[in-house]
Amino acid sequence: MKTYMECIPCFFRQAIEAADMIGVGDKQKKEIINQVAQAIPEFSLNSTPPEMGQIIHAIVRTVTGVADPYLHIKQKSHALAMQVFDLLAAKISRANNKLLTAVVLSIAGNIIDFGVKNSVDVKGEIQKILNREERAIKKEDEKLFQFNLFARKLADAITIVYLADNVGETVFDRLLLEHIKKMYPQKKLWYAVRGFPILNDALEIDAYNAGINNYAQIFNNGYDAPGTILKKSSPAFRKIFRAADLIISKGQGNFESLSDQKKYPVFFLFMAKCPVIARHLDCTVNDIILKCNQVYK
Amino acid sequence: MKTYMECIPCFFRQAIEAADMIGVGDKQKKEIINQVAQAIPEFSLNSTPPEMGQIIHAIVRTVTGVADPYLHIKQKSHALAMQVFDLLAAKISRANNKLLTAVVLSIAGNIIDFGVKNSVDVKGEIQKILNREERAIKKEDEKLFQFNLFARKLADAITIVYLADNVGETVFDRLLLEHIKKMYPQKKLWYAVRGFPILNDALEIDAYNAGINNYAQIFNNGYDAPGTILKKSSPAFRKIFRAADLIISKGQGNFESLSDQKKYPVFFLFMAKCPVIARHLDCTVNDIILKCNQVYK
Numbered sequence: 001m002k003t004y005m006e007c008i009p010c011f012f013r014q015a016i017e018a019a020d021m022i023g024v025g026d027k028q029k030k031e032i033i034n035q036v037a038q039a040i041p042e043f044s045l046n047s048t049p050p051e052m053g054q055i056i057h058a059i060v061r062t063v064t065g066v067a068d069p070y071l072h073i074k075q076k077s078h079a080l081a082m083q084v085f086d087l088l089a090a091k092i093s094r095a096n097n098k099l100l101t102a103v104v105l106s107i108a109g110n111i112i113d114f115g116v117k118n119s120v121d122v123k124g125e126i127q128k129i130l131n132r133e134e135r136a137i138k139k140e141d142e143k144l145f146q147f148n149l150f151a152r153k154l155a156d157a158i159t160i161v162y163l164a165d166n167v168g169e170t171v172f173d174r175l176l177l178e179h180i181k182k183m184y185p186q187k188k189l190w191y192a193v194r195g196f197p198i199l200n201d202a203l204e205i206d207a208y209n210a211g212i213n214n215y216a217q218i219f220n221n222g223y224d225a226p227g228t229i230l231k232k233s234s235p236a237f238r239k240i241f242r243a244a245d246l247i248i249s250k251g252q253g254n255f256e257s258l259s260d261q262k263k264y265p266v267f268f269l270f271m272a273k274c275p276v277i278a279r280h281l282d283c284t285v286n287d288i289i290l291k292c293n294q295v296y297k
Numbered sequence: 298m299k300t301y302m303e304c305i306p307c308f309f310r311q312a313i314e315a316a317d318m319i320g321v322g323d324k325q326k327k328e329i330i331n332q333v334a335q336a337i338p339e340f341s342l343n344s345t346p347p348e349m350g351q352i353i354h355a356i357v358r359t360v361t362g363v364a365d366p367y368l369h370i371k372q373k374s375h376a377l378a379m380q381v382f383d384l385l386a387a388k389i390s391r392a393n394n395k396l397l398t399a400v401v402l403s404i405a406g407n408i409i410d411f412g413v414k415n416s417v418d419v420k421g422e423i424q425k426i427l428n429r430e431e432r433a434i435k436k437e438d439e440k441l442f443q444f445n446l447f448a449r450k451l452a453d454a455i456t457i458v459y460l461a462d463n464v465g466e467t468v469f470d471r472l473l474l475e476h477i478k479k480m481y482p483q484k485k486l487w488y489a490v491r492g493f494p495i496l497n498d499a500l501e502i503d504a505y506n507a508g509i510n511n512y513a514q515i516f517n518n519g520y521d522a523p524g525t526i527l528k529k530s531s532p533a534f535r536k537i538f539r540a541a542d543l544i545i546s547k548g549q550g551n552f553e554s555l556s557d558q559k560k561y562p563v564f565f566l567f568m569a570k571c572p573v574i575a576r577h578l579d580c581t582v583n584d585i586i587l588k589c590n591q592v593y594k
Contacts, residue, residue: 005313005326009306016302029302030342037337045327 050227068197077168109172157246165251170210189216196224227257347524365494374465406469454543462548486513493521524554
């Protein structure tokens with residue numbers, strides 16, 4: 001997905017948020033803003049938003065000297081997700097369509113991020129999402145929630161690469177991977193995280209903490225963007241990505257950076273988090289999306 | 298008021314809004330964004346937001362060649378305000394405290410702006426504001442609505458300068474000026490508008506269209522910022538401003554640019570339009586403010 005004009009104010013908002021997370025003073029904050037502003041004229045709107053995200057957060061780290069501003073948020077997110085782990089596992093085991101429930105929960109896991117920042121009732125929000133999605137499936141809305149296609153492609157695939165998003169959500173991913181492994185013990189599952197700290201995105205340590213290693217082989221993309229920028233990823237990552245029969249891509253950042261790639265099939269599982277992406281997809285902010293990239297080819 | 302860090306994303310949002318108003322293509326829009334970005338490092342946060350507003354809109358005009366991007370919005374705003382003119386006049390003539398109602402309405406006039414852009418029920422919104430303010434006055438909330446002090450200072454003043462804000466609101470201003478002139482026929486009333494087109498702010502033509510000239514002498518500040526930047530205003534404007542016994546300053550832009558000035562008394566009448574100013578004043582977005590600058594001295 002290209003960068004829309006409305007993303008630009010949001011880039012500055014993100015830079016300020018990251019600076020606030022570290023608690024820097026106004027002088028350093030203005031220096032960050034100035035450097036982001038200087039990067040804007042050189043940034044093409046044909047690039048994807050995560051490419052600018054990478055630049056912004058590299059500026060924040062360089063100006064402040066803080067390597068991982070979201071470390072505390074990540075720790076809180078993991079703890080919050082672990083609090084609902086048993087509840088989620090029970091929901092899947094009681095569900096009529098266990099794969100569907102595991103998929104919806106893995107997307108709903110994105111609200112952990114929001115929950116940590118805004119002290120919302122995470123359990124309540126998850127239940128609301130489950131109720132809404134059950135209705136959506138009954139209506140057989142296949143435009144933005146292509147579950148049946150996903151289930152078929154999953155059955156066919158031998159090697160699957162699962163692209164992680166945020167810490168906390170990792171715990172929800174683990175449950176989906178666990179269920180896939182139970183359904184298809186013979187499939188080869190890979191779980192890809194970022195190579196270096198970026199926002200609250202998962203690193204290898206976070207994947208291990210969530211117990212992913214019991215179901216999938218953990219690896220990293222060798223890069224620090226809040227998305228999957230293939231040309232900047234490590235050759236090892238690209239090799240595994242290209243060889244996969246199916247990509248399960250979690251989160252808006254991975255969608256933004258991969259939606260125009262030719263690799264097929266990639267299923268994008270995410271919550272539409274902002275008005276720009278909602279307009280791009282013709283959906284509503286906070287909608288749960290499960291969309292195959294076929295239409296983008 | 299100084300510029301807060303959170304104003305910076307909003308500067309870009311304003312630039313995009315103005316470009317959209319003109320309907321320019323992505324190439325010109327990105328050029329506008331780039332020039333605004335280049336201005337950021339040179340802009341001190343000790344300056345006021347309208348100083349950056351002036352820079353942004355000068356860039357929009359230069360890049361697009363359109364001298365008055367908000368002309369259409371201004372025409373619609375005036376027409377919408379004229380539609381409620383009789384209703385407003387009746388509200389004042391029936392009020393127990395006519396001055397209070399005229400003051401509250403003149404502030405409520407700020408929603409014309411919002412009404413034109415978002416097709417809201419302007420009459421309904423005005424009635425809601427009147428109801429809310431009647432409750433506020435009964436509670437004698439003098440912190441953000443210093444009406445009694447205003448009424449006393451108004452009675453004492455001989456020369457009054459009234460600083461205009463948006464077109465449409467001008468019609469509401471006319472009713473307040475008409476009432477002041479009825480109460481105190483001997484007072485000298487001045488009505489100051491911007492010197493050149495900026496946003497949807499009133500120019501001399503708009504003040505005449507609203508019939509202000511029947512009650513006050515219209516003049517302009519010789520400058521094109523969305524506020525009153527004294528050092529940039531014309532010597533003639535500054536002379537009249539400094540000689541006045543009382544300044545009635547309408548709108549957030551005039552507050553932002555004048556709140557730290559030493560001139561006294563200046564009464565700021567405006568709706569708090571964004572989270573930054575709401576936090577600055579310890580109020581809620583959309584609150585009606587009538588505040589003397591004494592506390593800022």
